[in-house]
Amino acid sequence: MDAAAAPSAHARDDKAAGTLRVAVAALGVVYGDIGTSPLYAMKECFLQPHGVGVSSTNVLGVLSLFFWTLTLVIVVKYLTFVLRADNNGEGGILALLALLKAKRAGAAHAQRSRVLELLMLVGLFGAALLYGDGVITPAISVLSAVEGLGVATHVLDPVVVPVTAAILVGLFLMQKHGTSAVGQVFGPAMLLWFATLVATGLPWIVRHPEVLRAVDPAYAVSFFAHHGKRGFLILGAVVLCITGGEALYADMGHFGRRPITLAWYTIAFPALLVCYFGQGALYLERGAAVQNPFYELVSGWVRYPVVAIATVATVVASQALISGAYSLTRQAIQLGYWPRMTVVHTSGAAEGQIYMPQVNMALMVACLALVFGFKSSSALAAAYGIAVTGTMAITSILFFAVVRTQRRMKPVFAIALLVLFLTVDLAFFAGNVTKIEDGGWFPVAIAGAMFALMTTWKRGREALRRFMQDSTLPLDVFLADLHVRPLHRIPGTGVFMTPNPNGVPPVLLHHVKHNRVLHEHVVLLAVTTLTVPEVPAAERAKVTKLGEGFYQLRAQYGFMESPDVPDLLRRCARGEGFPVGEHDVTYYLGRETLLTTGPSNLAGWRKRLFAVMSRNAQSATAFFNIPPNRVVELGTQVQL
Numbered sequence: 001m002d003a004a005a006a007p008s009a010h011a012r013d014d015k016a017a018g019t020l021r022v023a024v025a026a027l028g029v030v031y032g033d034i035g036t037s038p039l040y041a042m043k044e045c046f047l048q049p050h051g052v053g054v055s056s057t058n059v060l061g062v063l064s065l066f067f068w069t070l071t072l073v074i075v076v077k078y079l080t081f082v083l084r085a086d087n088n089g090e091g092g093i094l095a096l097l098a099l100l101k102a103k104r105a106g107a108a109h110a111q112r113s114r115v116l117e118l119l120m121l122v123g124l125f126g127a128a129l130l131y132g133d134g135v136i137t138p139a140i141s142v143l144s145a146v147e148g149l150g151v152a153t154h155v156l157d158p159v160v161v162p163v164t165a166a167i168l169v170g171l172f173l174m175q176k177h178g179t180s181a182v183g184q185v186f187g188p189a190m191l192l193w194f195a196t197l198v199a200t201g202l203p204w205i206v207r208h209p210e211v212l213r214a215v216d217p218a219y220a221v222s223f224f225a226h227h228g229k230r231g232f233l234i235l236g237a238v239v240l241c242i243t244g245g246e247a248l249y250a251d252m253g254h255f256g257r258r259p260i261t262l263a264w265y266t267i268a269f270p271a272l273l274v275c276y277f278g279q280g281a282l283y284l285e286r287g288a289a290v291q292n293p294f295y296e297l298v299s300g301w302v303r304y305p306v307v308a309i310a311t312v313a314t315v316v317a318s319q320a321l322i323s324g325a326y327s328l329t330r331q332a333i334q335l336g337y338w339p340r341m342t343v344v345h346t347s348g349a350a351e352g353q354i355y356m357p358q359v360n361m362a363l364m365v366a367c368l369a370l371v372f373g374f375k376s377s378s379a380l381a382a383a384y385g386i387a388v389t390g391t392m393a394i395t396s397i398l399f400f401a402v403v404r405t406q407r408r409m410k411p412v413f414a415i416a417l418l419v420l421f422l423t424v425d426l427a428f429f430a431g432n433v434t435k436i437e438d439g440g441w442f443p444v445a446i447a448g449a450m451f452a453l454m455t456t457w458k459r460g461r462e463a464l465r466r467f468m469q470d471s472t473l474p475l476d477v478f479l480a481d482l483h484v485r486p487l488h489r490i491p492g493t494g495v496f497m498t499p500n501p502n503g504v505p506p507v508l509l510h511h512v513k514h515n516r517v518l519h520e521h522v523v524l525l526a527v528t529t530l531t532v533p534e535v536p537a538a539e540r541a542k543v544t545k546l547g548e549g550f551y552q553l554r555a556q557y558g559f560m561e562s563p564d565v566p567d568l569l570r571r572c573a574r575g576e577g578f579p580v581g582e583h584d585v586t587y588y589l590g591r592e593t594l595l596t597t598g599p600s601n602l603a604g605w606r607k608r609l610f611a612v613m614s615r616n617a618q619s620a621t622a623f624f625n626i627p628p629n630r631v632v633e634l635g636t637q638v639q640l
Helices: 002-029 041-046 056-084 093-105 110-146 148-152 154-177 180-207 209-215 217-227 229-233 235-242 246-250 257-289 300-334 357-374 377-381 386-405 411-433 441-470 475-484 506-515 565-573 604-616
Strands: 488-497 517-529 541-547 550-557 585-595 631-639
Touching (some): 002 180, 002 257, 002 300, 041 235, 041 377, 056 386, 056 411, 093 110, 093 300, 093 386, 110 148, 110 154, 110 300, 110 357, 110 377, 110 441, 148 154, 148 300, 154 300, 180 209, 180 257, 180 300, 209 257, 217 229, 229 235, 229 411, 235 411, 246 386, 300 357, 357 377, 386 411, 441 604, 441 631, 475 541, 506 517, 506 631, 517 565, 541 565, 565 585, 585 604
Parallel strands (some): 488 517, 488 585, 517 550, 585 631
Antiparallel strands (some): 541 550
């Protein structure tokens, strides 16, 4: 009995150790942003002219708001419910959007299809808001950490902005080398940071244990009753304590629900509460004299190592947001909402580690503009919150739509949750609306621009697909004609990319018309992206022999994957009946020249914008990893 039980015990120990390792790794990626919020969140609630006065009742009221915000939003909403709505293990707004996209494609009822289409547009705007969040987070996180130098000595005040800019430039330039080496220290670095939060906050709680009374929600209610509208507007600062909460859901596919939950309850949540309550105790003792509550938790020479640890932690948090922007963009490309862009895989072991130079450059320029434009974390805090609360509200709506369309939850319970979540989300959103004039317009402007670009690309591609489909010759007609009037065949294989596997691609018709010759073997390759994160290798491709030396190859990828056509052909060639060699393949691609004078119902500005985006999109050669020296491109004009 003991001998039989031993392997099982070892297996359980190994599994527990593995979960613990993943939980520590999740600290760096999942909790980097929310973990560094103590640098600025509490300060903004009491900073004049928008904050409230420092008094014992106000301090306890704000602390109560922090405690219950973290509990309701992170614990109840995300960890308890939202993490259960996944797309084959993947989370995030675009993962939900992919599920709704699949439901819309299969919706038979026209009204239901329109509702799902509206929900998809709402979700798309939520994804656009994440870009605004991704721009602000590195700027405010690093800037708030470096501001600790000014707390230590005002002599260093003039170097805060230049040092912040230098750190950000170094961070973005480092991206091209990949994050695998740095990623190994993400978890331990954040573990040190959370330990620092506890070490700095706990002594103050011991000195003023009365701050623990703030866990009573009556203090939050009393705060609102006393301050009225002004108390409601303080939610615009309180929301800073949950910035990065969306990462819990978006990064679920990388770490899993259990490690993310374990890391929160055992490390992140307790450390955050200790630090916030410690800052509250500091305010109780020193009152309005407190200027930067986090750094004033320590004194003397200790501030310098704390500044260093904080800077490392904010770099980790920024890295997580930058990597998230890469992943978000790649998902948008695969789902058809963004033009092809250069994707560099920086790790041969981890498929998800990528680098996108265009996205990296845009983020760096935007972050530097924010740092030099706003110059302080307090000024940047005015721009923060709109994107976060908007994204969270949209996640609540999509969560409800998914659990209802998939019948994962009873209607009454689902509606009750939606009302609860939206009550909290919209209250925070309304509290942040007043920030628009003071800088909140920035993330809204970014989101609006991204939304316009993504919808334009999607509608433009649909219009182009309809045009190509209308001018496509049926495949059976072409093969029948080829049987009657055969063409000269040359050795080798010609691969023709096509969006429609049942029709003859225009590039093939152009080739036959001008060259009057075909390869011995012709492969019609259609690559589609499914609404699942990944497709198993065994289900990747399907080959159909058509006759006359023609083969139809249907390949499918998940929206988290990058296509690799040569690798696909090599895998298919291992099977029987697909005579494709590795070195005798010529790839034929079409390149469309778009004219904006056509009859499509796209608005004129969308036509022009789509044409510009198409010209600047990454070539299909690079996107599908096709050897450039084996590609023949044939152009055609398309009137949209």
